[in-house]
Amino acid sequence: MTLDMYQENVLDHYAHPRNKGRLDHPDMRAQERNPLCGDEIEVFVTVDALHRVADVKFDGQGCAISQAAISMLSEDIKGKTLDEVGALGAEDIKELVGVPLSPVRLKCALLSIQTTQKALAAFKLRQISEGAAATAYAAGSHVHGPQCAQ
Secondary structure: OOHHHHHHHHHHHHHOOOOEOOOOOOOEEEEEEOOOOOOEEEEEEEEOOOOEEEEEEEEEEOOHHHHHHHHHHHHHHOOOEHHHHHOOOHHHHHHHHOOOOOHHHHHHHHHHHHHHHHHHHHHHHHHHHHHHHHHHHHHHOOOOOOOOOO
16 A cells, blocks of 8 residues: 555545444443543443454544544454454554654554553453452352361
């Protein structure tokens, strides 16, 4: 692709964002804001039984780069495992966007992955705490018999 084609792609994602909207009962959700420019992104993700991204939506407002980047990322992560999503970083976003970005514009583009990673971290933390609660409940509901070394 030429630079012009990448620029057209950014503008297309900005004008016609993919996956814009909200999910009613997301497994993962996070919101981030870039206070320097006012860009805002909220991400909603559902996860299937294999811990893959089943669906993703986003809402927000901001410049063409921030909104195009989250639109592109939302397409990219569908079907990926949570580990694959967790491994994504700045280089992946720069590759998705495909146009040279100044440091200020890079912050706009990276808001997409920061928000997604925040949602993923909260999801994993919730999974750990729910697992610990289930283990504690199971241990607490155990009736000790004579064979148990209380």
